[in-house]
Amino acid sequence: xxxxxxxxxxxxxxxxxxxxxxxNYSSSVPPYLFWYVQYPNQGLQLLLKYTSAATLVxxxxxxxxxxxxxxxxxxxxxxxxxxxxxxxxxxAVRVDTGRRALTFGSGTRLQVxx
Amino acid sequence: xxxxxxxxxxxxxVTGKKLTxxxxxxxxxEYMSWYRQDxxxxxxxxxxxxxxxxxxxxxxxxxxxxxxxxxxxxPLILExxxxxQTSLYFCASSSSGGTSTDTQYFGPGTRLTxx
Numbered sequence: 758x759x760x761x762x763x764x765x766x767x768x769x770x771x772x773x774x775x776x777x778x779x780x781n782y783s784s785s786v787p788p789y790l791f792w793y794v795q796y797p798n799q800g801l802q803l804l805l806k807y808t809s810a811a812t813l814v815x816x817x818x819x820x821x822x823x824x825x826x827x828x829x830x831x832x833x834x835x836x837x838x839x840x841x842x843x844x845x846x847x848x849a850v851r852v853d854t855g856r857r858a859l860t861f862g863s864g865t866r867l868q869v870x871x
Numbered sequence: 872x873x874x875x876x877x878x879x880x881x882x883x884x885v886t887g888k889k890l891t892x893x894x895x896x897x898x899x900x901e902y903m904s905w906y907r908q909d910x911x912x913x914x915x916x917x918x919x920x921x922x923x924x925x926x927x928x929x930x931x932x933x934x935x936x937x938x939x940x941x942x943x944x945x946p947l948i949l950e951x952x953x954x955x956q957t958s959l960y961f962c963a964s965s966s967s968g969g970t971s972t973d974t975q976y977f978g979p980g981t982r983l984t985x986x
Contacts, residue, residue: 766911798980799979857919857975858929859906859975861915862913863911
């Protein structure tokens with residue numbers, strides 16, 4: 758069975774600083790990996806997804822993530838944090854089964870300080 | 872606008888009083904799913920449906936029922952709610968596409984409190 762671990766339930770950065778949110782996965786078969794963002798009182802919005810085409814994936818709002826098979830990681834980064842990036846971020850994995858369930862990490866709440 | 876809608880957005884009820892949370896999508900998606908979100912646990916799948924009249928259990932189906940009579944609707948039914956079903960519920964949908972990278976689109980969530 759697959760699983761996802763997000764290191765750090767809360768991350769605080771200054772506006773303009775690098776954002777790094779960590780995600781490690783466990784899967785016995787090639788995974789499909791996703792990052793979702795949840796703004797307060799809203800549903801989840803897809804930031805980016807890894808589809809095995811390219812290891813460096815670019816998403817919306819300036820975010821990107823790099824798939825590293827040797828480290829079983831899919832960390833999310835953004836060079837310069839914006840106040841509007843404050844939200845909760847979820848890493849998720851899915852393997853190629855009919856159920857198509859996304860297995861989510863427990864989430865990381867990003868706080869951006871002015 | 873392509874979207875997944877859920878109703879109600881907030882619900883407070885009492886133990887044992889049957890309730891239904893509706894979910895509707897306007898994207899003609901075959902696949903629909905329900906998740907619950909609990910602090911520190913992320914989201915966990917409750918039930919899913921691959922198409923009309925085809926439903927199956929997810930990771931945490933106990934205490935829930937679903938139906939898929941129409942392609943656009945996928946209601947979640949709690950026949951006898953209990954306090955441990957207090958949670959934030961999300962409906963999601965995606966096209967069948969035949970690939971595992973189909974993006975799942977999420978509704979805005981329903982916050983349920985069972986007293």
